Amino acid sequence: MGELAQMRFVKVGHRLLDTEHGQLASLVDEVETAIATGKDESVVCNIYDQLITATERHFQQENVRMYQSGYPDVDRHMALHAGLLNTLLGFAAAPEREPSRGRRAFQATRFLESWLTRHIEEEDSKLATHLHRIGMP
Secondary structure (H helix, E strand, O other), X not given: OOHHHHHOOOOOOOHHHHHHHHHHHHHHHHHHHHHHOOOOHHXXXXXXXXXXXXXXXXXXXXXXXXXXXXXXXXXXXXXXHHHHHHHHHHHHHOOOOOOOHHHHHHHXXXXXXXXXXXXXXXXXXXXXHHHHHHOOO
C-alpha cells in the first residue's frame, strides 16, 4: 500500500468527507501500483478513468452539501473543483505525441496527490467545520 493510501489524506473529522477522500486515495494508489508493477497501459488507464469519475462524483456531492448547508464560500470552492477536473481531463486527453496515456496518468496522480492534500487541509477542513457547526452529517 502506498504512502497516500496509508495516510488517507488529512482527516477533517467529517465522516462522509473523510470516507470519500479515502476512496480517492485508494484509487490514486491503485494507479501508482499498476504502473509500478508493470501492468498493461489499458489497465492503468481504466483505473485512471475510475479515478476521474470518482473525483467528479465526490465534487458533485460536496458541491450539493455546500449549497444545502449555505456554505459561505461555495462559489470559490466549486471553482477550485472545476479547475482540478479540467486538469485531470487534460492529462487524459493530451495529444499522442506526448508521453503515453499511462505515463500521463502517473503524472496526474502525483499532481492530484499534492493538490488534494493541500485542498483538504486548506479548504475541506473549513467546510467540515461549517457542516459540524450547523449539524449536517
